[in-house]
Amino acid sequence: MGAHHPEQPARLSAIEDQLIASGLGQLLARYEAPLATDEQLARVHLLDYVQAIREVAPRAGTVHLDPDTAMNPYSLQAALRAAGAAVLATDLVLARKHNAAFCAVRPPGHHACRARPMGFCIFNNVAVGARHALQAHGLERVAIIDFDVHHGNGTEEIFEGDEQVLMASTFQHPFYPYSGTDNPAPNMVNVPLAAGSGSKELKKAVLEEWLPALNEFKPELILFSAGFDAHAEDDMAMLRFTDADYAWVTEQVKAVADRYAQGRMVSMLEGGYALSALGRSAVQHIKVLAGLS
Numbered sequence: 001m002g003a004h005h006p007e008q009p010a011r012l013s014a015i016e017d018q019l020i021a022s023g024l025g026q027l028l029a030r031y032e033a034p035l036a037t038d039e040q041l042a043r044v045h046l047l048d049y050v051q052a053i054r055e056v057a058p059r060a061g062t063v064h065l066d067p068d069t070a071m072n073p074y075s076l077q078a079a080l081r082a083a084g085a086a087v088l089a090t091d092l093v094l095a096r097k098h099n100a101a102f103c104a105v106r107p108p109g110h111h112a113c114r115a116r117p118m119g120f121c122i123f124n125n126v127a128v129g130a131r132h133a134l135q136a137h138g139l140e141r142v143a144i145i146d147f148d149v150h151h152g153n154g155t156e157e158i159f160e161g162d163e164q165v166l167m168a169s170t171f172q173h174p175f176y177p178y179s180g181t182d183n184p185a186p187n188m189v190n191v192p193l194a195a196g197s198g199s200k201e202l203k204k205a206v207l208e209e210w211l212p213a214l215n216e217f218k219p220e221l222i223l224f225s226a227g228f229d230a231h232a233e234d235d236m237a238m239l240r241f242t243d244a245d246y247a248w249v250t251e252q253v254k255a256v257a258d259r260y261a262q263g264r265m266v267s268m269l270e271g272g273y274a275l276s277a278l279g280r281s282a283v284q285h286i287k288v289l290a291g292l293s
């Protein structure tokens, strides 16, 4: 995204460092993310949009897609692999090779709309994974949990009214991208949180809003839009989640996955810009996904 941009390569090293420091890293199986195909992307995006992104990708220098979202000569590869990671993770989990997968990917995806890049996002990675589960594997019900501090407007645009997908999210409001307050369809469980909200408000949202909807929906697979920018140390926004909150929310969702989805979970990295808090929080989340907490 350019120098001094918060969506920076060091985010992935911060997660890797904490995986090593915690000892968790050596217990995980690693996979290289493949490039997503046009067929996989076109389940979510207009094919014209995918082709336009391929064409606009620069051979040198930087191209701005919108004021927040840029591409350099490596961005197309990264975006295709971020979406491809969702596909491979879904394949591995549905093949029972692993119960759960975490995809440490950049760029993030949940603001990317059907035909528009937005907010550091080019392709909607979590949506590509969800549609792959539904269309390539024949699942009938997939849930998406989004605890990024920003509302996943792209994911909502793609799935609103889609009865095969339930999306449950918490996000700061009013705040970028200024969407998500009124639930646009019964399959959207939006819980906007006021600036300053923390563990207490998160727990209330999960226990009173998410869990009843998830228990009624009975998902066969759960995907996460795992953004860690609601952490108290992250000054991108003004929520006050703690490291332990990320373990707690993952435990609550894992219990639903164990009940209805044979424990199957796929998690995609979204935001999280305070490097130390990002690494620590991701480890809390991954530890629970891996069944090691």
Ligand SMILES: [Zn+2]
Pocket (backbone or CB within 6 Å): 148, 149, 150, 227, 229, 270, 271, 272
């Ligand atoms: Zn975010």
